[in-house]
Amino acid sequence: PRRGIGEKSHLVLKKEAAVEEQSLYEYVRDVDPKKSKLPARLINSLKTMVTNIEITRKELQKNKEEFPKILEDMIWSTGYQEHLLKEEDGDERNDNVKALFEDIRHFLKNNPESSFDEYLQNIALLSAQDEFVEGDYVTLMTVHTAKGLEYPVIFVIRLNQGVFPNDRSLKEGGVVALEEERRLAYVAMTRAKEKLYLTLTMDYSHVLQRNLLPSQFLKEAGNEILVEQENIFRSSSRGAKSQQGLFNDGDHLSFDDEASDDSKQTVIVEACNDVKDWNVSDVVIHKTLGRGVVTALEGDDIITVEFDDHGEKSVLGTHPSVAKGGHAA
Incomplete structure (x- = not known):
């Protein structure tokens, strides 16, 4: 949301931040509302947003495995959803934000030990496929x-x-x-x-x-x-x-x-492990991850395994570090 900031207010903020040799974010975080040419109400509104971001950063560091929920709470707490729904294409844009959170949850499900930084690194590798013509x-x-x-x-x-x-x-x-x-x-x-x-x-x-x-x-x-x-x-x-x-x-x-x-x-x-096929409920013995049980067959020799000590992971069923240990009861 714009929070009452127009082009003129934005220009004033940029000039004041430049004088202090700070980024806009740093300036809003540190400035005394009384020293800015902008109304204190506007500065305090921006400070509230920056404070929410700072709190979210700390929460992400403390509770790395909960980062999808932390981010979702932060986005909606800013009033962004209400802002989107006021737009002509608000429903579609709101669905796009929800799709982002769904993508984050999907990433965490497939990479349970990953952090938010690793998610960002992953999406940074994504490229626009439309740029390439077959x-x-x-x-x-x-x-x-x-x-x-x-x-x-x-x-x-x-x-x-x-x-x-x-x-x-x-x-x-x-x-x-x-x-x-x-x-x-x-x-x-x-x-x-x-x-x-x-x-x-x-x-x-x-x-x-x-x-x-x-x-x-x-x-x-x-x-x-x-x-x-x-x-x-x-x-x-x-x-x-x-x-x-x-x-x-x-x-x-x-x-x-x-x-x-x-x-x-x-x-x-x-190299392979000579295992010709896998079935759901087969016991997997992994050199690094230990014992687990096959829960799904993804195709292309990829199997989903629920490991006793490491949770659900996708592994290559023909990899030499993987062996079949029988069938779970």
Whole structure:
């Protein structure tokens, strides 16, 4: 709601905030109503709104698992619903707000241990699919841009330690940054409808000052390195050294004229647990999450499991960390 603030009042607020070198939010929070050129009634109305926001922030920190209800209470307490219903398209806009809360509740249901910050990070990855037009061509995009999109074939490139996950991010953000990189890797790998290609380089990185190694996300995603062998790259004046790698990019990438005849190539294949099918009420034994019971089959080998100690989660039924433990009574 506008709270009686027109263009002129807004301009006055901006000027007063600029003098104090504060944002509008900070200025409204800190200003003495007597020192503003605007009516005290108007300033106090804004201060009430800011106070509600501050209280909501503290509640979100204390009760992270209740954030959908906290946010909904805050929005409606501001009088926003009454404001919307006065508009010509008020019912539709009100439904949009309700849909937002429903989306938040759905996210929390599927990610029960997530916080409001993680929800915001998730929606920040969403992109407007209308910007992409289907056609017979290759689309190059970042992982962030790919969120919400799907393609029959996906290539995720440069899955090297230090690149993805990114070295600089890990140094600056530690464990939190690693979790964010891992989440992005998950986003990248789940964009494929039919085929997923995970690639990396065997090159020497002058930025990292070392030979590039496979990303930890390859094994974490359930892939297994069957054969590890020497790379065709050889030492040279440029500093490239012999290393282990997963793919042979071709003789044209060798620093010497000839590649070793006995150079070998590492092969990655998807690992699975040999469980052919799951049924509701099957007992699941997960290496990390422990015991649980299948409550639903989502398709594409995804099963919904109610874990004894971790609640309901969706897991890949063919993942090597998952085993079948019989049938619940």
